[in-house]
Amino acid sequence: MGSKIIDDGVDRKKQVRAIVLHPELKKGSQSTRSSEARLEEAYGLALAIDLEIIRHEVITVARPKPSTLFGSGIIDKYHDYIHENEVEVVIVDTALTPVQQRNLEKGWEAKVIDRTGLILEIFGERARTKEGKLQVDLAQLSYQRSRLVRSWTHLERQRGGAGFMGGPGERQIEIDRRLIDEKIVRLKSDLEMVKKTRELHRSARRKVPFPIVSLVGYTNAGKSTLFNRLTESKVFAEDLLFATLDPTMRRVNLPSGREIILSDTVGFISELPTDLIASFRATLEEVREANVLVHVRDVSHEDTEAQKDDVKAVLNDLELDPDIQKNMIEVWNKSDLLSDEIKSSLEIQSGHQDTTLLCSAITGEGCSEFLHMVEQLLDAQNLVYEFEIPYENGAALSWLHDNAKVLEQDHHEEGVWVSLSILQADADKFISKFAINPLEEEPEV
Incomplete structure (x- = not known):
């Protein structure tokens, strides 16, 4: 040996x-x-x-x-x-x-x-x-x-x-298998109550139509540092494995003024224990609900490609909707730790991909470009709808201006005709809230 x-x-x-x-x-x-x-x-x-x-x-x-x-x-x-x-x-x-x-x-x-x-x-x-x-x-x-x-x-x-x-x-585990099983049953029951509470919060957020952008990645890839940079908050972020366990959510304004909810999640790791994946599934529901996933990678790490594969494996274990994985941005973080030669090479590589970005959460390099990229990806998910809004329903028109991208608008004798780009979920909320149906049955992509 x-x-x-x-x-x-x-x-x-x-x-x-x-x-x-x-x-x-x-x-x-x-x-x-x-x-x-x-x-x-x-x-x-x-x-x-x-x-x-x-x-x-x-x-x-x-x-x-x-x-x-x-x-x-x-x-x-x-x-x-x-x-x-x-x-x-x-x-x-x-x-x-x-x-x-x-x-x-x-x-x-x-x-x-x-x-x-x-x-x-x-x-x-x-x-x-x-x-x-x-x-x-x-x-x-x-x-x-x-x-x-x-x-x-x-x-x-x-x-x-x-x-x-x-x-x-x-000193000694003095409980038998039956007592452990009883504890497990109680914990699962408690977690189910917490999960229901989280679902109520999630339902409340759905009524406030802000898209969710979730940060995922290998532990110590810099997710919390990027989160702090973008939200100007002070979530615990150190050069430690698993510095963040509990999910944190904050509002962030995109360049257009549109608001999103940014979510920081627990870091993944190779050979993550099966029991932990199962136990933290409720926490990771935020990932399943996301409109955009942001895979934060430490490109200065020698095993960055292997870490990427490990993150993909955990995401697959979560059985994500294929559409969610399509809406993913790769942030190549910690560019400040790269040599000039490697950094230039990665800049060229990322420049050839629409959803890849080289950045440094520490220095702020690339962070504004990241927000533009999120906005473009959200816009690409939008559908085009047309509505006729009666003049007496100014609240409905105001809601659309706040929560959708108005493409055209024209005033008629009966009301205001608007053509807008909007997420399907937001369009459904609008129709349910104001009982106003779109003019076209099939929206344009």
Whole structure:
């Protein structure tokens, strides 16, 4: 077995000491990323919960063992290292079976967390809203359900995460499968109530006809920074994986003065746990409702193409309407981190595509062009309708001027004839609100 070691040598304050191991599986791996890049991502995930990472390493695994994943040589080697360096947590950057996790904890006499557990821990620390916390709890319990037996209970630290890191309340899972199932049923019921509340809010927004533009993308691609730049707000945005968990929505004015609702969403990641996708489906309903999707990419990242594929995979899991995916803009973010040569090349590439834009949310470069692009894409979704508005119904005419693009207008003896470009949903709202039918049965595209 081979390995590559990366030691930090950084002096940090006293924290829980941990090591990160990325197993490089020689057979069956479909990843397009290098093992070193995957290790660095796991390292970033571990830093996101404020661990002291004293070593992170790629371990080549030629023949994974069903009972422990690693061979006895690796287990013995790390047993000595763990105890010599007072390591409390070992993070294994893959999905471990309950048996593998339990046996590794026994072999190393330390807490072992796999990739799923680590992501759940981050989500547990970052969730702020009631819904976000319920979703994390549900995903945590679903994960915990198959891991009822715990071997190591020496971590005596209270923390705000999902519970995998230990603490006085997490010494031993003393509830059986039936109690966990009962909790899961209660959480699903609570989430259903929250979902109904969100649907009421969504219905209210539909009555206020602002198109929804949702930002999606890989974690740490810069979505929240772009959101803050465009909305002039102060949503939490740091150079951290999963800095944003709970969706945030703000109104933004397009260049024409037209208003949209901009939505910032949780970042995606490779091998996102299935339980989390299921639990956060209600949150991601905002994506399903969007008129325009904005895929924010970190083009300065070496794995930007692989990250793009991961985002597409999650969007496919959400079973989006094909029309929504057609209305997608790709924002190539973090242009300020590119060399002049690469930046010039990407500018040429993006210039040949109508829905691709190079920008920097930090400097603001490309942000005004982005708003113009959103407006053009919304206009392209519009249909042309003609209405005859009676003079006594000035409110209807005013509504159309506020919520549609008036192409032509002419005054007659009976009222005002207008030809306008409008979203189908907005036209339906107008017809329902004012009981005025269009002059043509079939609108022009």
